Amino acid sequence: MNKIGIIIGREFNERVRKKSFIITTILMPLLMIGLMAAPTLMMLFAKGDTKTFVVLDESGVIAPKLSGDKEVIFSTEDCTLEQARAKEDIFGVLWIGADIVDNPTSAKLYTNSSSSMSLESNIASQMERIIEQERLKRYEIDNLEQIIEDVKANVTLTTYRNDLQEEGKEEEATSSGVAYLLGLVLGMMLYMFLLIYGSMVMTSVIEEKGSRVLDVLVSSVKPFELMLGKILGVASVAVTQIAIWAVLVCGLSAAVLPSLMPEDMMQTVAAVEAGTITSAQAGIDADMLSAVALATDPVRLVMMFVWLMLFLVGGFLFYSAMFAAVGSAVDSIQDANQLQTPITIPIILALILAMSVFNDPDSALAFWGSVIPFTSPVVMMARIPFGIPTWQIVLSLVVLYISVAGMAWVAGKIYRVGVFMHGKKPSLKELLMWIKQ
Amino acid sequence: MDILQIENVTKRYSAHTALSDVSLAVPEGSIYGLLGPNGAGKSTLIRVVNRITLPDAGRVLFQGKPITDEDIYRIGYLPEERGLYKKMKVGEQAIFFARLKGLSRREAIARLKTWFIRFGIEDWWNRKVEDLSKGMAQKVQFITTVLHEPKLLIFDEPFSGFDPINANLLKQEILRLRDEGATVIFSTHNMASVEEICDHITLINKSRNILSGSTDEVRRRFGENIFEVVFEGATERLRDGLKPYVEVLDEAAVADSSLNQMRIRLNDGVSLRESIAAANEAVELRSFREVIPSMNDIFIKAVEGKL
Incomplete structure (x- = not known):
């Protein structure tokens, strides 16, 4: 275990100190805050010439x-x-x-x-x-205009969720528009993290193999420990990045956004949140209200980040184990392209499924997509903003983390054989043989 | 006591056999040379010992017991190709490898400082490996290999990439490690280094162990009863006097003196004493010594199958 710790430490230190990491970590939240504040700001400042x-x-x-x-x-x-x-x-x-x-x-x-x-x-x-x-x-x-005026009706729906109702309080549901946007952002984020950090693991395994650092390492550490150390090391980098973002986004939105909003809007939002009036009564666009309410509510943001973190880590461990296995089996990144297709296809499929979730977040397709570990991190993150039962989220996490253990075992098998193979690129069939050995 | 025994190890790859039935024993506290032409199977043998490659048949014993992963983690292994992280700084990297071998950070830094000074590379500490030349990286890798003071050291081609000065430095260090109690196995085709520092050798050619033994013994075994005689007097007299006993290989005058020399091979069944006596009768002898073949000669002969 101690050796895994040393390897995790190296991976973490090497990556966190990179300029690219520092820059993206600082720039991304600013971008996100900008996106969240954009609708409000545009409404306030969008005035053309007469x-x-x-x-x-x-x-x-x-x-x-x-x-x-x-x-x-x-x-x-x-x-x-x-x-x-x-x-x-x-x-x-x-x-x-x-x-x-x-x-x-x-x-x-x-x-x-x-x-x-x-x-x-x-x-x-x-x-x-x-x-x-x-x-x-x-x-x-006679009085036709008056009659027509009387006949007109304007319907505004205020949505309440029976399944999410808290004791003694009618909670107004997050509007579908905001849930859609948030689901899209979260799903995309998961998708990008899985691909970017996953291939980071793969590249780094290929580099270690190519530079023969591996030969030295395996004279000190078991190959499986090596793989685990690398994956966990990169995961800790991803977690660090998300944690920094969470703190920045929550902090900034809690501190800065309320002061950007007009005073009366904040009061209205507070009133709607407290359940004293509905958004329809307040006469504000429901999407708008919902967005402002979410952006200025640190508790809900933190909850969102906790789920994000759990699915991110689970999804990353699941996929990076596969990426590590592919990396171990090849000698160059060019060779890896073909072998990594079976990994990237499920990730892309997950994103497509996530898109379909927006039409009906509670469909059977959406449910199974968010339980099967190949797609669950992305699909579930896209569903969560719509407000889904906690047991589904927990089930999804349990299945995901059990699958992580299984995948690590399978990947370890391939990795153990792969890192010492030089020369010919193995076929998928050969990889399966290595697993059975 | 043999620290490492390799028993009947065979390793086949789909297209060729890398090792066939190779056996050898490495005595504790010795410097053991693995010789052989390129592609003979030296590196494969080393990788089998390190359990990087598993043999198809045969076994490897460490201190009399089948070698385990734990044994491997205690030995020091310098692979043929330099295995260092290119983007990492030299010092940090050396500490990383030392910690994997079980040293504490503090202990690692203290030992590294000593080694860096010994090799005159103190100011490389904060340089990235990618900025080092091959020989420089080799030095760093050598230090990381020996830092945890392993009982058994395995170097694959340790001299490749070194200039003569640094190769000499490395030789001194290998001798010093042996004197401090370590056993050193290394593969090479640098024959001069073998003669100078190896106690034992094994010659591998075409996947087979074709020659094993202590360096002195091997060289004597390959002595072909050839002697060099230096004397004062006429060459013809010596030639005539020795005629019944030896075959004359060549003759020459010794430069800057009145002496002559002659290389002879004793005929079968002739004793050395008889020959010396006959030579002594004929001319005034200055020296009469056996010509022991160099490792280089033995290597070439053995590989070319002229044994």
Whole structure:
């Protein structure tokens, strides 16, 4: 055991001191915070210049009813289309045909520079509303506008989870939009960690084998201890990185985000969290509220990181054992490409499964995908933000960690034979033979 | 007492046999040379001893018992190809290997300091291995191999990559290790080093042990009754006087003197005493000594099958 400790220590020290490790460790959380804060910040700061349109309305019914806002101003002028189009101090010209009420296509927009989709849909929807009103007038029913106003309904769903309900408190569920985003980020993160850190193990085994350091090492340590030491060493680097990120992200979001948010929004969020009002009553977009609530709640963030850490370590141990076995069997990274395909395919499959989870987080496919160890780390991390029963998470972890032991045993068999084989690249069949030996 | 015995070891690979029925015994406290041309099977034998390669047949005994992993962890092994982490600093790396061999960090640093000074490489401590030349890396690796003061040391081609000065330094160190009680096995094709420092040798050729024994004994065994006579007087007289006993191989005058010399081979059944007496009758003898073949000659002869 002592020797494994020495090997873990070497792996850890060598990797943590690398510049690339230090840089990614510091930059990633800043990027993540930026992504989390982006929607709020964009809402606060996204303001365009005010654009002026000259409206030439030949029907005479639309122009008086068009209303301008911060984005756009409508002005009516007495001039021909050609004169209006020649003007350079305006953004554009809106020409409306005389038969607009009967023929909604007889409208044209001339702009001096590129317009935007939101601008065009703003104008179009205003015109649609006006035309609809004009058409309704033709029916000559009294108080029709009033009637229509009465008929209109606006539904906002507030979701509650019966299965996750806490005693005496109605917990508003994380909105699906936020869960989707979070699941995507977590699933991707797991995927990338498995691939990057897994191939790190493989590369390092190949290097040791190629430089014949292995020959020296095995005169001091058992090959299995060597493999275990390397895998655990790299795992400890990954854990360190995630731990630093967790502290930075939780700390920053708890300390910085609330002060960036408008005061009244924070109060509303607090109220919704406490269960006194629903997000619909608060009149804020549910996704938005949910995101802010999560980003500013250290407890939920920490919980998320704990799950992340457990699945990351389990998934990493499971996959890196295979990566180590492949690394031991070949002499160069080029040779490894073909043999590592059976490893990378399940990881990619896991990511694809994770994507399908977003449609229905509780489907049978999603469940089994998050239990089978080849895909479970990625799929489960993608599911967790949707709020799934704890027993499923625990089951998934138990299966994963048992499989880790099995995989380490199998990989150890291959590793023990592989590290001393030089020359010809073994086939998959030969690898299976080594396991049976 | 033999510290290491190799008994009837055979190792086959799919295409060729690397070792066939090789046996040898390494006496404790000796310097044991494994000789042989490239591809003879020396490295395979060393790897079998180290349990890196398992033999198809035969066994290896360490201090009389079948060798175990624990035994391997106590010996010092210098592989033929340099096995050092390229990106790691020299000092840290040496400490790492020393700790794997069971030394504490403090003990390792203390011993390393002594060795680094002895080899004159103190200022390499913080350099990365990739910045060292092959010979320099070799020195570092040698130190990591001997640092834990193993009873048995196995060096695969320890002299390759060394200039004559450093090769000499290495020889002195190997002798010193032996004098301190270690047993040293090394493979080489550097015959000069074999003559100078080996107590015993084994010659392996085409996967077989074709010659084993102590260095002196082997050389005497290969003595072919050839003698060199240095004398004062006419060469013809000596030639005539010795005619019934010997075959004359060559004759020459000794430079810068009035002396002559002659190399002779005794005929079968002729005693050395008779020959010397006859020579003494004929001329005034200055010396009469046996010509013992160099290891180099023996090596070439043995390998070329002229035994």
